Amino acid sequence: xxxxxxxxxxxxxxxxxxxxxxxxxxxxxxxxxxxxDEEQSRDLVQETFLAALQGISKFEGRxxxxxxxxxxxxxxxxxxxxxxxxxxxxxxxxEDAEFEQHDFFDxxxxxxxxxxxxxxxxxxxxxxxxxxxxxxxxQMCMQKLPTLWLSVFTMKHMDDESTKTICDELNVxxxxxxxxxxxxxxxxxxxxxxxxx
Amino acid sequence: xxxxxxxxxxxxxxxxLIEKKQIGTITLREKIELKIHLSGCVICRIxxxxxxxxxRTVKNLFQLPQYKTMKLEDDFKKELQQRIDKExxxxx
Numbered sequence: 001x002x003x004x005x006x007x008x009x010x011x012x013x014x015x016x017x018x019x020x021x022x023x024x025x026x027x028x029x030x031x032x033x034x035x036x037d038e039e040q041s042r043d044l045v046q047e048t049f050l051a052a053l054q055g056i057s058k059f060e061g062r063x064x065x066x067x068x069x070x071x072x073x074x075x076x077x078x079x080x081x082x083x084x085x086x087x088x089x090x091x092x093x094x095e096d097a098e099f100e101q102h103d104f105f106d107x108x109x110x111x112x113x114x115x116x117x118x119x120x121x122x123x124x125x126x127x128x129x130x131x132x133x134x135x136x137x138x139q140m141c142m143q144k145l146p147t148l149w150l151s152v153f154t155m156k157h158m159d160d161e162s163t164k165t166i167c168d169e170l171n172v173x174x175x176x177x178x179x180x181x182x183x184x185x186x187x188x189x190x191x192x193x194x195x196x197x
Numbered sequence: 198x199x200x201x202x203x204x205x206x207x208x209x210x211x212x213x214l215i216e217k218k219q220i221g222t223i224t225l226r227e228k229i230e231l232k233i234h235l236s237g238c239v240i241c242r243i244x245x246x247x248x249x250x251x252x253r254t255v256k257n258l259f260q261l262p263q264y265k266t267m268k269l270e271d272d273f274k275k276e277l278q279q280r281i282d283k284e285x286x287x288x289x
Contacts (some may be wrong), residue, residue: 024269024274163220178221180214
């Protein structure tokens with residue numbers, strides 16, 4: 001009896017037969033906006049649906065079907081971040097970016113070095129989302145960041161995750177988190193300035 | 198050099214505080230230090246404006262039409278649908 005009831009409840013709330021039709025494009029775009037990788041995004045959508053099917057009995061109906069599926073996808077994206085930023089490349093990538101960092105500020109007194117001083121973009125008071133060129137450069141510059149930095153940056157600024165969650169999931173200390181947040185922004189801004197003419 | 202004077206001239210520290218202030222909390226002392234720095238440093242004021250601009254843009258990135266109109270290929274969807282149908286049959 002219990003089993004029948006469970007299936008009935010689940011069937012009322014979840015319609016897995018409709019998932020591809022209703023959510024595949026949305027989840028694909030969501031994954032792509034966070035990974036910038038088409039093939040990976042396709043895999044993530046598939047993994048999300050399969051994981052959701054396996055966990056169907058755990059769905060309690062507290063959130064909507066789409067919110068529930070997005071949450072599963074989010075966790076899968078974090079797994080990707082973790083894998084990508086923990087390999088052999090991680091140290092090298094971060095070292096390169098940190099070396100570049102020395103140039104931004106004078107090592108002695110922390111002044112901006114002349115070549116890297118921020119200059120106005122001339123659009124500081126516009127709605128940046130309307131500026132296609134700015135968006136294009138921003139996305140390009142984000143892709144140049146070391147994977148760990150981009151993961152921290154995206155989780156914080158796109159997904160508004162708590163600092164604690166980010167530190168736990170990506171295995172960084174709170175002190176290191178703030179260093180990454182700072183360095184990422186200085187790098188990103190400098191990259192924008194270099195391309196913005 | 199005392200501590201206040203040090204931050205008043207230290208752009209690296211000031212930009213760090215600008216970042217921390219936007220997404221976390223900084224102490225009252227740090228707030229005052231930053232205010233003093235920014236009142237005298239036009240370069241870091243530009244940095245702050247642009248940092249806010251970048252954060253605001255990234256926050257709204259997913260709302261862009263380029264993501265809203267993204268579609269998976271039909272073939273991939275068809276295969277995915279078949280796979281899901283198969284899985285559903287297995288569990289029932």
